[in-house]
Amino acid sequence: MIHPLILTLENTLLNEKNIRIAIYRGDLEHEKAPGNKWHKLKFNLEAAKVQGAKQLISFGGPYSNHLHALGNIALSFDITPIAIVRGELQPKLTPTLRDFVKAGGVLWPSKRIDYKAGMDSEFVANLKNYYPDAYWVPEGGSNSLGVQGCCDWAQEIDAQTKTLGEFNTWVVSAGTGATSAGFLAYEKIEKNNSPDILVFPALKGGEGLLNDIRRFALTQNPNTDIERLKIIGDYHHGGYAKLPQGLKDYIEKLHSLNPGLQLDPVYTAKVVYGLEQEIVKGNLDNKNLLLIHTGGLQGWSGYQ
Structure with missing residues (x-):
């Protein structure tokens, strides 16, 4: 290597x-x-599995390497990947987001002001109610x-x-x-x-x-x-x-x-x-x- x-x-x-x-x-x-994508996700996925989470939710832009990797591997842990995507979704998805959906992922577009607020936004509070059994990972797997x-x-x-x-x-x-x-x-x-x-x-x-x-x-x-x-x-x-x-x-x-x-x-x-x-x-x-x-x-x- x-x-x-x-x-x-x-x-x-x-x-x-x-x-x-x-x-x-x-x-x-x-x-x-x-690259670093698997290494930042592997312990989070294991923790989500132990927690009994049904979904893993994370953040990223429309070309995010992190979201692309999450979409590729989450289902192998029997967890549905969910992406909060920065900016309103366009009618034609980016190749990255198309791959995410093809892998079984779910997309939620976020206004930039909500995205910037992160876990403190009202948008996230509503999603927590919608997905009470979800495991949350910061943008880029940075925890x-x-x-x-x-x-x-x-x-x-x-x-x-x-x-x-x-x-x-x-x-x-x-x-x-x-x-x-x-x-x-x-x-x-x-x-x-x-x-x-x-x-x-x-x-x-x-x-x-x-x-x-x-x-x-x-x-x-x-x-x-x-x-x-x-x-x-x-x-x-x-x-x-x-x-x-x-x-x-x-x-x-x-x-x-x-x-x-x-x-x-x-x-x-x-x-x-x-x-x-x-x-x-x-x-x-x-x-x-x-x-x-x-x-x-x-x-x-x-x-x-």
Whole structure:
């Protein structure tokens, strides 16, 4: 699952700066919920099953990777997936939502003002009365069980690095921060060898995730060394899900160098681009970098 990654930068530059880089192919995990999606959902699904829940309700946009994964796997737990979708539904559903319905899911459109209010909205209060036996999961699977799943995932990833030498820095994208928090909460037995966690948010103002990530990590592991975390918020390319031509051209160039690798446009592609820029700036000298591919390739359905 750990493969070499060829950047658009010259190898001589990487050698001069003593930088080594590889990619963990989370996109090749779990066909129905690739990348971090399964790991954030698995303990929530188990908890819903123990609770005897008949439905699992969560939140997401019309192209949500999280909802797509939930729709794919919830019925295998004998639980009906229900999505509260941001924005009014259009007559023609997105490919993501069509897949969700095809998998047996139920859609509830939410006004943006209600969606922003989340669990405190009157809309959710009404749904709780309508589905009294439902289990609720926050957007992106970002709760303590989602973080626990990502902490376990970090242990699995680390086990695969044993024969490859130590990676002193793990690099990951962020939407809600649950994956980053799980990685930060994971610590090796020799704590001073635990990797630093370098986070590239996919949305504007992503630096604001810092406190959420630290809080989630400390809840999972009160002894977490939060100084291992660094957030770089300069490479969102205009905001969440924005795909300017320059980034699109970069993705195509990177694919030509790595024919077996596909990057999603919302998360991982922006991370690789940001990494290259930080290398050129001299901010990552003497680093052994492990980039985590978090999946999300179905997100391409939202672009021409």
